[in-house]
Amino acid sequence: MDIRDCLKQDHDEVKNLMTQICATDDASDAKKLFRQVKDMLTAHERSEEKVVYTALKKLTDEDEKELGFEGEVEHALADSLVEQLGHGSASTAPWKARAKVLKELLEHHIEEEESDIFDCLEQEFDDAQREKMGAAFVKGKEALLAAHA
Ligand SMILES: [Fe+2]
Ligand SMILES: [Fe+2]
Secondary structure (H helix, E strand, C coil): CCHHHHHHHHHHHHHHHHHHHHHCCCHHHHHHHHHHHHHHHHHHHHHHHHHHHHHHHCCCCHHHHHHHHHHHHHHHHHHHHHHHHCCCCCCCHHHHHHHHHHHHHHHHHHHHHHHHHHHHHHHHCCHHHHHHHHHHHHHHHHHHHHHHC
16 A cells, blocks of 8 residues: 555544544543554554655755654654653543643644655655555554554
């Protein structure tokens, strides 16, 4: 599968889970959904950094290179919120506020990825390369999920 389709699938799932987390009033449901987001988001980010951002950072165009670095910074911000959300009760105002900020951060990040990074992948890599990246991304992500399970 083309790397862009692999990424898009995860993005849709993460956005959906974050919407559910922010919509529920049931704290135990929120925590359960959060654990799902945490596992898949972390694996997605690490595999994306390894396969996609590493490739972008090797390009010669400065703006394209920057996309890889910018993505890493946004991942670090998301990771920090994910770490904070791992503590405390989901019924408290601070927890809900963090969840809302994470949702907004991820929506912004995903939007940029699916526009700027997808355009760059279209221009700088051919079909075969994008298929190869897709396979490497899925393999990397599954290995991370298996190691964590
Ligand atoms: Fe992504
Ligand atoms: Fe990302």
